[in-house]
Amino acid sequence: xxxxxxIHEDKNTGARAGIMHTDHGDILTPVFMPVGTQxxxxxxxxxxxxxxxxxxxxxxxxxxxxxxxxxxxxxxxxLHKFMNWNRPILTDSGGFQVFSLGLQKEQKGQxxxxxxxxxxxxNFRSHLDGSSHRFTPESxxxxxxxxxxxxxxxxxxxxxxxxxxxYTKEAMERTHRWASRCLQEHKKDVxxxxxxxxxxxxxxxxxxxxxxxxxxxxxxxxxFDGIALGGESIGYNMEATENIxxxxxxxxxxxxPRYSMGVGLDPADLLKAVSGGIDxxxxxxxxxxxxxxxxxxxxxxxSKRRLNIKNSVFSKDLSAVSKECSCLTCKNYSxxxxxxxFAAQEVSGLRLASIHNTHFMLDxxxxxxxxxxxxxxxxxxxxx
Amino acid sequence: xxxxxxIHEDKNTGARAGIMHTDHGDILTPVFMPVGTQxxxxxxxxxxxxxxxxxxxxxxxxxxxxxxxxxxxxxxxxLHKFMNWNRPILTDSGGFQVFSLGLQKEQKGQxxxxxxxxxxxxNFRSHLDGSSHRFTPESxxxxxxxxxxxxxxxxxxxxxxxxxxxYTKEAMERTHRWASRCLQEHKKDVxxxxxxxxxxxxxxxxxxxxxxxxxxxxxxxxxFDGIALGGESIGYNMEATENIxxxxxxxxxxxxPRYSMGVGLDPADLLKAVSGGIDxxxxxxxxxxxxxxxxxxxxxxxSKRRLNIKNSVFSKDLSAVSKECSCLTCKNYSxxxxxxxFAAQEVSGLRLASIHNTHFMLDxxxxxxxxxxxxxxxxxxxxx
Numbered sequence: 001x002x003x004x005x006x007i008h009e010d011k012n013t014g015a016r017a018g019i020m021h022t023d024h025g026d027i028l029t030p031v032f033m034p035v036g037t038q039x040x041x042x043x044x045x046x047x048x049x050x051x052x053x054x055x056x057x058x059x060x061x062x063x064x065x066x067x068x069x070x071x072x073x074x075x076x077x078x079l080h081k082f083m084n085w086n087r088p089i090l091t092d093s094g095g096f097q098v099f100s101l102g103l104q105k106e107q108k109g110q111x112x113x114x115x116x117x118x119x120x121x122x123n124f125r126s127h128l129d130g131s132s133h134r135f136t137p138e139s140x141x142x143x144x145x146x147x148x149x150x151x152x153x154x155x156x157x158x159x160x161x162x163x164x165x166x167y168t169k170e171a172m173e174r175t176h177r178w179a180s181r182c183l184q185e186h187k188k189d190v191x192x193x194x195x196x197x198x199x200x201x202x203x204x205x206x207x208x209x210x211x212x213x214x215x216x217x218x219x220x221x222x223x224f225d226g227i228a229l230g231g232e233s234i235g236y237n238m239e240a241t242e243n244i245x246x247x248x249x250x251x252x253x254x255x256x257p258r259y260s261m262g263v264g265l266d267p268a269d270l271l272k273a274v275s276g277g278i279d280x281x282x283x284x285x286x287x288x289x290x291x292x293x294x295x296x297x298x299x300x301x302x303s304k305r306r307l308n309i310k311n312s313v314f315s316k317d318l319s320a321v322s323k324e325c326s327c328l329t330c331k332n333y334s335x336x337x338x339x340x341x342f343a344a345q346e347v348s349g350l351r352l353a354s355i356h357n358t359h360f361m362l363d364x365x366x367x368x369x370x371x372x373x374x375x376x377x378x379x380x381x382x383x384x
Numbered sequence: 385x386x387x388x389x390x391i392h393e394d395k396n397t398g399a400r401a402g403i404m405h406t407d408h409g410d411i412l413t414p415v416f417m418p419v420g421t422q423x424x425x426x427x428x429x430x431x432x433x434x435x436x437x438x439x440x441x442x443x444x445x446x447x448x449x450x451x452x453x454x455x456x457x458x459x460x461x462x463l464h465k466f467m468n469w470n471r472p473i474l475t476d477s478g479g480f481q482v483f484s485l486g487l488q489k490e491q492k493g494q495x496x497x498x499x500x501x502x503x504x505x506x507n508f509r510s511h512l513d514g515s516s517h518r519f520t521p522e523s524x525x526x527x528x529x530x531x532x533x534x535x536x537x538x539x540x541x542x543x544x545x546x547x548x549x550x551y552t553k554e555a556m557e558r559t560h561r562w563a564s565r566c567l568q569e570h571k572k573d574v575x576x577x578x579x580x581x582x583x584x585x586x587x588x589x590x591x592x593x594x595x596x597x598x599x600x601x602x603x604x605x606x607x608f609d610g611i612a613l614g615g616e617s618i619g620y621n622m623e624a625t626e627n628i629x630x631x632x633x634x635x636x637x638x639x640x641p642r643y644s645m646g647v648g649l650d651p652a653d654l655l656k657a658v659s660g661g662i663d664x665x666x667x668x669x670x671x672x673x674x675x676x677x678x679x680x681x682x683x684x685x686x687s688k689r690r691l692n693i694k695n696s697v698f699s700k701d702l703s704a705v706s707k708e709c710s711c712l713t714c715k716n717y718s719x720x721x722x723x724x725x726f727a728a729q730e731v732s733g734l735r736l737a738s739i740h741n742t743h744f745m746l747d748x749x750x751x752x753x754x755x756x757x758x759x760x761x762x763x764x765x766x767x768x
Contacts, residue, residue: 038728039721045732047716068699068724076702076720084716315452318460332431332468336460337423340452344422347731348429 003198003225004257010377014249014277017372020226020257022150023195024080024088027055029257029279030368032264032361033090035287037063039083041358042287043351046085051328052359055087058282061144061153062094062101065133066126070146078148078193090282091149092261093140093182095156095202096230101127117157119174137181141199145186148193153228154182156202161232161240168206175204176218183222198225200259206231207240209247216248226280227252228259235262235283238269245276252277267296267305267364271381274368286361290353293342296360297322299384307335309353314339327359328352387582387609388641394761398633398661401756404641406534407579408464408472411439413641413663414752416648416745417474419671421447423467425742426671427735430469435712436743439471442666445528445537446478446485449517450510454530462532462577474666475533476645477524477566479540479586480614485511501541503558521565525583529570532577537612538566540586545616545624552590559588560602567606582609584643590615591624593631600632610664611636612643619646619667622653629660636661651680651689651748655765658752670745674737677726680744681706683768691719693737698723711743712736 001021008017020027034041034049037060041049049057059079064070073082079089099115099122116123121136135143140155156175159168179201186199201224205211219227229248233240241263252258257279263269264283273281286296293310301307301322307314309321317335329338329352341349364384371380385405392401404411418425418433421444425433433441443463448454457466463473483499483506500507505520519527524539540559543552563585570583585608589595603611613632617624625647636642641663647653648667657665670680677694685691685706691698693705704714705722713722713736725733748768755764 038724038730040725040728040730040732043731043735045712045716045736047712067728068720072700072720075700076718081702082718082724083721084718316456316459318465328429328431332429334460334466334468336452336456337467340422340466341424344424344451346422346424347427347734348424350731351427351735352429 002255004255006254008373010372011375012378013275014245015274015368015372015377016277016279017369018257018279020088022088022198024086024150025055027088028366028369030270030274030365030372031055031280032270032365033058033280033282034358034362035282035284036083037284038067039064039079041354043291043347043354044358046083048351048355049085052355052362054358054362056150057085057087057089059089059091059147059149060094060097061091061140061147062097064091064147065094065143066128070143073148074146078146080148088151089149090151091144091147091153093144093153093155094135095140095153096158096261098122098124098135099158117174119177122157137178138185141182141185145189145192145197149197150195151198151200151226152186154179154199154201154224156204156230158230158232159204159206161206161237163206165208168208169211172204172211172215175202176215179219179222179224183224200224200226200228202228202230202261203248204230207233207244209243212244212247213251216251220252224256226257226259228261229278230261234260235265235269238266238272241269242272242276245273245278249277264361267361268384270361270364271368271384274365274372275377275381281365286357287354290357291350293349293353295321295338295353296357298324309335309338310342312339321356322360325356325359325363327356329356329359386639388639390638392757394756395759396762397659398629399658399752399756399761400661400663401753402641402663404472406472406582408470408534409439411472412750412753414654414658414749414756415439415664416654416749417442417664417666418742418746419666419668420467421668422451423448423463425738427675427731427738428742430467432735432739433469436739436746438742438746440534441469441471441473443473443475443531443533444478444481445475445524445531446481448475448531449478449527450512454527457532458530462530464532472535473533474535475528475531475537477528477537477539478519479524479537480542480645482506482508482519483542501558503561506541521562522569525566525569529573529576529581533581534579535582535584535610536570538563538583538585538608540588540614542614542616543588543590545590545621547590549592552592553595556588556595556599559586560599563603563606563608567608584608584610584612586612586614586645587632588614591617591628593627596628596631597635600635604636608640610641610643612645613662614645618644619649619653622650622656625653626656626660629657629662633661648745651745652768654745654748655752655768658749658756659761659765665749670741671738674741675734677733677737679705679722679737680741682708693719693722694726696723705740706744709740709743709747711740713740713743
């Protein structure tokens with residue numbers, strides 16, 4: 001059985017339904033992957049994620065390398081055992097975090113360059129304690145091998161969109177050389193914990209059409225199990241993201257899963273990316289927004305599709321956050337109660353809100369898949 | 385059927401097993417009541433409390449009066465509906481909070497006396513925004529009537545242990561007059577939300593034997609549904625608490641439930657109070673300690689009966705917090721994982737720790753009840 005099965009393609013859009021097979025279970029696509037950066041989806045525990053029927057979650061190589069460290073996770077039998085999650089996990093290589101967290105500190109005026117790139121790899125400092133660390137393509141793969149996610153990512157350089165063309169091209173070419181080195185290292189041991197790990201390559205090239213196409217071609221020609229779209233604007237600038245999707249999709253092979261990294265700031269963005277041919281998404285926004293009291297609802301319930309539960313208009317509102325929702329929060333609690341929990345700054349409110357937004361994203365993808373399989377995806381988008 | 389049924393008395397100690405019958409269900413005693421001050425047990429939601437099989441929870445009249453306000457809770461049909469908890473609730477009248485939170489602010493050097501007591505009631509300022517409020521015995525009962533707990537408490541003055549004898553006696557006598565007024569107000573409407581509310585009186589008198597006995601006699605002579613022990617040292621100074629129990633128990637009637645307010649700083653304290661004849665306990669300590677990473681275990685597992693999960697010795701420890709525990713946390717997660725969640729300052733760790741400590745207290749009382757019914761309570765204490 002191949003890793004990825006393409007089940008159905010929509011006739012009017014690029015949308016597709018598929019299945020990824022892993023040793024920890026199948027993942028039906030399109031799929032939203034809740035982000036558990038530090039081996040926990042913020043405010044939730046894994047029984048919550050089983051109740052939400054999440055088929056895969058994310059964790060982050062950079063964060064887990066710094067704390068608790070890949071050797072500790074390795075010594076206890078890998079991340080699934082460490083966090084008691086027996087379904088698939090994907091780890092991001094940490095390329096994005098090495099550069100973004102390093103740059104944030106530099107912008108805050110800290111002395112000395114926190115991130116130093118050479119052909120072989122990157123020196124960076126921990127955002128936690130300033131300690132020095134180094135990732136090379138090889139060490140980032142070894143680190144992810146020890147952590148033991150089912151799907152791991154190539155180590156790439158995520159260039160900011162405002163970098164000049166010359167630098168963006170250089171960085172992309174280096175990322176390509178790193179991609180080949182990642183693959184080579186990966187093939188040395190794809191079953192470290194006794195189950196198979198799959199490696200995805202990442203397309204870079206910022207907002208430049210020629211670079212994106214070149215990168216798509218290069219990454220597609222390598223023996224990756226899946227293809228990801230990286231870059232600062234992916235998910236945070238949907239117009240740019242949709243352009244990039246149009247450029248690269250004709251180049252990427254049909255028989256590999258496609259992952260847009262960081263899409264999901266707005267539920268509607270997922271549908272745009274699905275239309276563009278994407279199978280997998282992750283984004284911290286649904287849980288981060290939840291912790292700020294922003295709750296997703298349907299268009300019928302609010303024209304902006306989100307409520308600010310802190311708004312006093314909800315203080316006596318006994319209806320559920322969303323009448324159409326079947327999550328634990330909506331089945332048990334009213335807007336008035338959630339409003340009170342946020343007003344009283346109770347941690348339980350953060351969790352109930354996170355459960356709702358995570359359910360919203362997971363369920364949106366379940367509904368989208370059903371619509372694709374029934375050849376009703378265009379209609380589904382229109383109604384949304 | 386009477387409110388309280390005494391089922392069995394231990395032959396060697398004062399321990400007893402009973403049942404309280406309320407319109408929201410029975411409460412088997414002795415019982416630990418998790419504290420949900422602001423209509424939520426911190427970090428948990430009510431489905432957690434059902435899973436823990438908690439038979440009753442607490443909320444606080446002072447806090448709910450300030451936020452969201454008793455009129456709001458009344459307008460949505462009472463606290464059970466507001467928070468979706470269909471089992472019994474007890475509200476403390478807020479006497480303790482009016483005085484303790486007021487005094488805390490005074491000690492911090494804020495100008496003007498924040499708490500002003502007269503024969504009719506108390507003026508106090510909100511600890512949230514400094515706004516002025518007033519509770520009289522009557523208004524504290526009306527407030528609790530609107531909130532709608534199954535068991536409500538008389539409004540009392542909780543005198544500090546370092547107050548002089550004269551003031552303590554005056555305050556106690558005023559609390560007695562207030563107790564009678566609370567009863568009178570309560571009888572006007574005991575079924576406000578369509579189910580019966582029960583009112584408990586509170587014995588004061590600080591550390592003075594004659595005052596405690598006088599207070600026990602006075603409160604016992606009134607038509608309260610239950611008798612509570614209040615005061616600064618109750619639960620926080622177990623030697624003093626045990627003395628007070630010895631003084632008052634011969635005076636309190638057998639056929640009413642007995643509640644020691646604030647006992648539970650250490651699980652062993654519950655057993656001491658049960659031995660002294662107490663049926664009901666509440667304490668914020670189990671969940672507060674949990675949020676600081678202090679987790680209860682058996683004597684066999686740690687001589688101090690608690691672990692500091694933040695200790696690095698647990699970083700690779702794959703065993704459960706307690707091997708003897710059947711809570712969600714111990715069934716699913718290791719000490720190593722909890723250690724990581726606390727190190728990474730993840731909110732999910734606070735909840736998992738709170739679930740464990742709450743389960744520990746609830747289960748300790750379930751086991752104590754079983755031991756009492758089997759005439760093995762002395763043995764049970766010895767083994768603990």
